[in-house]
Amino acid sequence: MNSENFSISEKIVSPSYIRQGSQARRSHEQLIRLLLEQGKCPEEGWSESTIELFLNELAVMDSNNFLGNCGVGEREGRVASSLVARRHYRLIHGIGRSGDIAAIQPKATGSSLLNKLTNSVVLDILKLSGVVTSCFVVPMATGMSLTLCFLTLRHKRPKGRYIIWPRIDQKSCFKAMITAGFEPVVVENILEGDELRTDMEAVERKVQELGAENILCIHSTTSCFAPRVPDRLEELATMSAKYDIPHVVNNAYGVQSSKCMHLIQQGARVGRIDAFVQSLDKNFMVPVGGAIIAGFNESFIQEISRMYPGRASASPSLDVLITLLTLGASGYRKLLAEQKEMYTYLAQELKRLAAAHGERLLHTPHNPISLAMSLDGLQAQSGKSVTQLGSMLFTRQVSGARVVALGNKQMVSGHMFCGFMSHSEAYPHPYLNAASAVGITRDDVTLCIKRLDKCLKSLRKESSARSGSPIPLTGQEDHAGEYVYKCNKK
Amino acid sequence: MNSENFSISEKIVSPSYIRQGSQARRSHEQLIRLLLEQGKCPEEGWSESTIELFLNELAVMDSNNFLGNCGVGEREGRVASSLVARRHYRLIHGIGRSGDIAAIQPKATGSSLLNKLTNSVVLDILKLSGVVTSCFVVPMATGMSLTLCFLTLRHKRPKGRYIIWPRIDQKSCFKAMITAGFEPVVVENILEGDELRTDMEAVERKVQELGAENILCIHSTTSCFAPRVPDRLEELATMSAKYDIPHVVNNAYGVQSSKCMHLIQQGARVGRIDAFVQSLDKNFMVPVGGAIIAGFNESFIQEISRMYPGRASASPSLDVLITLLTLGASGYRKLLAEQKEMYTYLAQELKRLAAAHGERLLHTPHNPISLAMSLDGLQAQSGKSVTQLGSMLFTRQVSGARVVALGNKQMVSGHMFCGFMSHSEAYPHPYLNAASAVGITRDDVTLCIKRLDKCLKSLRKESSARSGSPIPLTGQEDHAGEYVYKCNKK
Amino acid sequence: MNSENFSISEKIVSPSYIRQGSQARRSHEQLIRLLLEQGKCPEEGWSESTIELFLNELAVMDSNNFLGNCGVGEREGRVASSLVARRHYRLIHGIGRSGDIAAIQPKATGSSLLNKLTNSVVLDILKLSGVVTSCFVVPMATGMSLTLCFLTLRHKRPKGRYIIWPRIDQKSCFKAMITAGFEPVVVENILEGDELRTDMEAVERKVQELGAENILCIHSTTSCFAPRVPDRLEELATMSAKYDIPHVVNNAYGVQSSKCMHLIQQGARVGRIDAFVQSLDKNFMVPVGGAIIAGFNESFIQEISRMYPGRASASPSLDVLITLLTLGASGYRKLLAEQKEMYTYLAQELKRLAAAHGERLLHTPHNPISLAMSLDGLQAQSGKSVTQLGSMLFTRQVSGARVVALGNKQMVSGHMFCGFMSHSEAYPHPYLNAASAVGITRDDVTLCIKRLDKCLKSLRKESSARSGSPIPLTGQEDHAGEYVYKCNKK
């Protein structure tokens, strides 16, 4: 209520109470003022009541909520279902304009503010880990966002045909290059101890072989499943600078890890990183569907933002803004600290379990999120036990535990990946992955270890009962969905 | 509740009442059954209570809502803010998988069902107007969806460099081609009476000039601002077939018009249409951010869907599903009937108003949504009156009324458009646009006419008072935002 | 947002857009201002967005939502469940104080405003039909609210033991007297044509017989089931005045009827009405649980309000305020007009149906809401057919159609009612009631008539098939719940 309405209210309820109410309102306004002024994530999270007050305030500034508006355009923010209107807090116009996804909409002042503030608050969070200059939220997941980066680079490097890509076995980042119309040049990783790491020499060989001007960019990766570890970003960035090749980093779930963010910082400091892309859902615990495109050169990031043709959904921006206002910077830091703590706990528990079953925790100290436990013994029992473990975990509601058998082959968009899922043509062990990602709880770890233990025991029993006969697996592969692929010896 | 729980309830509340309650539940289940079985938009809209029951049922099938789930993956559908969880009905996993935006997610059975059903229900609605074979909802607005279509075509036509495009002055469809990395070949429209129509001869000339194999596709448009009218789709489709060139139609807000849909039908019948793209928000009264990519060849539509790299937001799918279940097919048909009725009403009122002010309603019978009223008299008064009218309407909360002055020039992604906004290098009249789009009400029309009348009167008075002196417009251009551009004579 | 925050926003989004947004906000504030200033139901309903903005504003003024509050009392408005907090818009403190249910709470300025405004808006609606001086909403249904009135009167009339009550067969108003500790003196109605009307002579006889000073009050009724009609309020009010006996009117669902309201007006004008009580749910389409206690003497109404010991739920007040703001006075008048229209339609359809089945619509022109159709033919068929009809309608989801057999006897709180449910010891016809109450739709009437027709036909068929043998009714009585009682001849 404005001051006039507070005055009138003093005639209905005692003035001193109204004054206190008005003062209470001011403390919400004060929080909003700080946000508007500084564009930063508040240190302490806001209450739901402040957040909803703020979103309502934004909504009344959009023309579809004007009380006296009449609309005769082709796009007026009309909503047929009140369920839909409510779930979007009546912010209907999306973000951006035909010219630029970061542009202001005359019809939607509130949505425009939302968009600007979200980008600003997200930038503030990225800055927790170092110098970033510019970023924006885009309502597409990581893969499509990488595509947009590549499409933008095409206009700067019309001769670029190839993208140098240290292998990581995850389909969408591979397809991002295909979709953009480029030819991925897969550089196999090298084995160092248990870890799979970037083969810098092979990268340089490829650059020289293809000719720097024909290469659109280097496309590297931070966050990934163990035993692969983040790429050697410093060396790759240095090489990018040396050969004047753009460098785009897939930092999918790396915001949650200070190690990944540090790698990007260092890369940008010593060499060249043009843009790095991260998932909203994997780093900020929001629904799937958004990403952040960030970089150190504001004008290049703006070029990407202007490359997006037309308006876009405000839904991912709204989700991440609500989430960061709820958590506050302190709440987000707390989540990151818990991620680290749970990583240590998970590692220790997996180690213990592995020992008990004659397996071992692979030694992958460069990977700050994902862990892998060998399944050599299980594999020795029977070829099918490994895939069966995947099915068993799935039906026991252990989600995200990924079983990797040896020797899978998979054709993805015309490229044959040998040893698919293991990031390597010939990784020496079958294994199981488990990750400590942001938001994981102690219960998740404890339950997972318990169920995994049971599954391993039951598989051993079965195996000894059968004394070597093949495990009947009729119709079970499909349980495992994305986790298990058929194994064909090369 | 399941039958067991109903039985137990009979011990608490009289069995006959419980039986009636259980029967009442069955009538909701029956509606859900029909939807699952037929995959069609229900004829009559559902109550909010059925819709929410259904969405809750979907949500409990996603692993993030399993009561006993433990997650050790990098993406577990965790949500930090309960406000965010609630507004998505706890459907967090988005849609699609790395392989395909239409694919099923093992971790998210409910979201997968949602995705399949949405595509199926939307297809049913498209079929209201003829034979469509396949479609899917994509959480990107029309422009980016067109980009995706072009990127898919690239893989089929590696030599394709050009896109033939009958001019329409709207930035995002133009940028869609640029972003995809192609060169738009702008074909100017020809004037027939007041209408701007496709110049078929010019199109064919361009095809022959550039060589069919170098042309990625023809990119035509249905819905547009008068006095431009929908492209001659039959002829374009016939030409596409003749020269074996793909044909993509920008049907942005054409679903709401039986005329536009009929054009597409006819085009596909007599010639070739590979895909047509339409906005969710403009046709279905949902928030900005989604589109439907549809076509007559299922396998090509699937190719596009598989081209999308990675998962995507379920939010636009959720919105359109809720909306169509709320409206029912009959409700949607009713909206379309009202759109038609309001078009007639708007035309009649604009005609009356134009006459009163010495202007006229341009004769554009081929455009079923947008209308244009000449502003020749206003222009004669003073060059600035026309742009001033735009500002005045904006501040009077008439949204969507677009004022088009003569002689604007605009550079868009490196291409200079003369007479920008008028779809023509030299349209003979300045004019004002108003549209009857789905969801418009009688009040919208009445208020708009009333305010427009006032503005025109006030401009005339001002003008006669000044007896020809220039209108001072300090700082007013920016009010008008996207509607008014500076006029520079060529 | 306050003006300071709007100013800051101008640095983020173009000032002219922010100004328009701020102006749009002002139009919501303007509506709120009018409400605060005039305390009247707005003529036009508010949008949901204005209502929620307003409720959020109220909530921030309550101490439980103060951002810096620390609470060390025994009642601090803490809420354990966020589902609960949200559904009450975080208004937790209820209404009133130990001294008075209408009093202001220092800890809850927002809730206090809510309470004052609700009473004021409700008063405005009551005034639509004439001069009322004072009223308040109480979170108890009609029965308990009547009890509170009687308890208040006790303090003014310590010798009062009896309450004179023209018979109406509805339990809660009878129990209201018993609960308050008084002895109801039941005055039987007289038959005029088909109508049951107040027997004024019998009332006066009772007054004289018992002695005015021993009578706490006369307790009359307006809205009731046909063929009973509203009491002769003018005559009763005149008699109250003559003998100086208080007069309390049970106006349960009479606000929706101009006839009932007019009777009260007239009664107060020519005689004495101390208070009249009406249900919130039955008149305002809100959930069960609230009532309005109103009267023409402000100080007596305040006495009742001060008689309520302690705080009370704000939930019914919140519901009725939201509802009236949503409808606006014009929306409420429209509902009343529809009620009237549907009454006529229902009467006509029942008449037609009755004729077709050899029955007749009872002639009860004084009852503006409820109608009754004779069931003499059905009764003639078999004694059980009448009760069976009740069961059949219940299982066919015709709710509220009440079948009244002859000769029921029922003991209620120690008083034996002969001919229970028919308001008379010996009404000449069994009958079926149907009512046109506020919110009824044409579909309700049409469906009811259709199903009733089917039931009557099927009963006739059954009967002729059995050629007179008794209808087996095992276990069906309990379906009918409150509608059907066993019939014992006196």
Place this chain on the structure above:
Amino acid sequence: MNSENFSISEKIVSPSYIRQGSQARRSHEQLIRLLLEQGKCPEEGWSESTIELFLNELAVMDSNNFLGNCGVGEREGRVASSLVARRHYRLIHGIGRSGDIAAIQPKATGSSLLNKLTNSVVLDILKLSGVVTSCFVVPMATGMSLTLCFLTLRHKRPKGRYIIWPRIDQKSCFKAMITAGFEPVVVENILEGDELRTDMEAVERKVQELGAENILCIHSTTSCFAPRVPDRLEELATMSAKYDIPHVVNNAYGVQSSKCMHLIQQGARVGRIDAFVQSLDKNFMVPVGGAIIAGFNESFIQEISRMYPGRASASPSLDVLITLLTLGASGYRKLLAEQKEMYTYLAQELKRLAAAHGERLLHTPHNPISLAMSLDGLQAQSGKSVTQLGSMLFTRQVSGARVVALGNKQMVSGHMFCGFMSHSEAYPHPYLNAASAVGITRDDVTLCIKRLDKCLKSLRKESSARSGSPIPLTGQEDHAGEYVYKCNKK
């Protein structure tokens, strides 16, 4: 979804995923089954998703949500505002029937289940602390609920005129007796150390003086502000039994304290307790407006429930059910443990603060919730300082800290209370109350102590600056609202 719909879904999404989804659903159903079967508060709290699923299930069983219902009654559960419908989860029919607030409604099976389950779950929680036989939730706050108990007793003791009431200075329990029409007989407390305790001899004297048969009941109190402590329930209950006088206990916020509950247990074991009444909001952290009436004799509790005339709001029942399902029994026990812990912390901090300011924490070990700190020094400074402290705390957002000056006199419903607010005609110290009530946090205590410290320091400074001159208090009394009353020497 029922099993049929799951089967159909298997044609849309892989059967193994659907089976997992259906199994996930079953785990929610399982929780619901346990609740229905046992009627107990679940040990572990439910997720919001289970709760909302359950409430939706209840709602579809109510006739207002039947898809094919047609209503021709006067009360059909129609709702005009969708905001209102949603906030009540579409449960509109309230609870109870005209005969009994605990009765089942034929039209509202879901609401009836809700009502039964709520009473059952609440009973389970009361049983945590001993043997209770019966209870029900009533949508009236404590005061009105006590009134209902007294009104019920009237029918059993027609000669009862007096209620024996050991003094406690809280208006609503006093008014509860007045409203019910009885004469409260105030028995002053006696001072034992710092504590004010029941004067058993005076009680017995009064009983003998008035004659047991003329006494409606003894009305005792457990939870209260220090330095008053809970009544000697064992002795009072014994005396009730001895003289055959009913005994009603005001246990307002005593459920949260094992001490208060134990007193009631013991009272019932050794003597007579007919009913005890507790607030929902003060014990269960829900909005104001409900109470629980409980007792050890099921038939008497039923009598009270049958005394409530008519239907009633389901809102308080819904709130407490949601809350207890959210918390689970373990969550509620945790809250109680925290209350105890915070009591100790508050006591220790107040003690420390008191010492620093030359005051002392009054020794009131029998009061498990409320504490009092003397203000003798402040009083010595100036008569006004004590009341000023109240104002200062109020404006500094310390809510619930109650300052009690000496010598207040207050007339309540015709009875003059000397030393009002201190439960005694001549308590030797002015003091300040603070309470550790359920839901209090460590922050509440810490902030309160800090602000209190500041206030006391500032008052001392002011006082020494003025060297004894009176503190100007213009317009400040009203800040303090309910806390401070004018002091008139007797």
